[in-house]
Amino acid sequence: MPDTYRFDAELWEYSGQAAWVFVTVPTGHSTDIAAIPRAPRPGFGSIRVSVTLGGSTWLTSIFPDTKSGTFLLPVKKAIRARERVEPGDVVGVSLELLE
Template identity: 35%
Template sequence: MDLEFSGEVWHWRGPSPFHFVTVPEDECAALRSAAALVTYGWGMIPVAVRLGGTTWTTSLFPKDGGYVVPLKDRVRKAEGIDLGDTVTLRLTVAA
C-alpha cells in the first residue's frame, strides 16, 4: 500500500522529544484496514517514508484514533525542515 499526503510538522516534548506529522483521516482509514496484517504490536505499522530526496524506514505510531509519522532529526536537517513547516510524505506500508 502506497499513500501520499501533506501535513504540518509538530513537536512532542515527552521524555523522548520527537517531531511528527499527523496522517490525515482518509489515509488513516486505509491504514486501519491493513493494520491487522502488518502491525507488530501496540498498533505500530512499519513503513518506508520518502520526504523530498530522503527515504527511511520507521513505524507509524497510533495516536488519538489515527496515526503519526515520526521525523528523524537527520531527515529534518537533510531536507531543511523546521517546526510548523508543511511537508509532503510518501508512505509504503511494509508487508
Template identity: 35%
Template sequence: MEWEFTAELIPWRGPAPYVFAPLPADISHDVRDAARGFMYWGQVPVVATIGDTEFETAMWPKDGRFLLPIKVAVQRAEQIDVGDVITATLLLRGERA
C-alpha cells in the first residue's frame, strides 16, 4: 500500500542532520494498521519519495502520529529545509513489487 501526504517540515531538538515531516493523523493510523508485521520498537521501515529522491528510513511515533525523518542528503537534493511544505509518498519497506 502507498500513501501520499503533504506536511510542513519541522526541526528536532538542537542541531541534527535530520528534519521531520509529521504525517497527518489519519494516514498515521492507516500506516500503523498496515505495518503490524513490519514494526520494530514502534518504528516503521519505509521507502519514501520526495520530488525525484527516493530513500529508505524508519518512521517513529510521536504524539499519536508518525514522523518521517529526512536526512541531509535528501534535503540538499530537493533543496528543502525547516518550514518548507513538501509532498511525500510512502511505501512500507518490504512491500516493493
C-alpha cells in the first residue's frame, strides 16, 4: 500500500461559523488510508501528514468525516494566499502519511 497519495480536488469552505477551508480526500484513497492499521491516538481519529500543494509543503493532519466516509484535509489561509487559490478552485495535492 503506498504511503503517498496524489489527487486533484476542489477547495471548499466549511458552512459553520469558522472560516475553515478543506479538500476532501477521494473515497478510494480515504478507504485505503482508513484500512491501514494504526494505534488509536487523540485528535478525533486524525492522521499526521505532509502535504504539497503547488510549491508549498507543510505538516498537518487529515480528519475522518463520518458523514461522507472520507478524510478532510484543512488548507490554511497562508497556504491558500501563497498559492493564490480559493474555495471553488481545483488543486493538485500530494499527501504523504507520516504515521
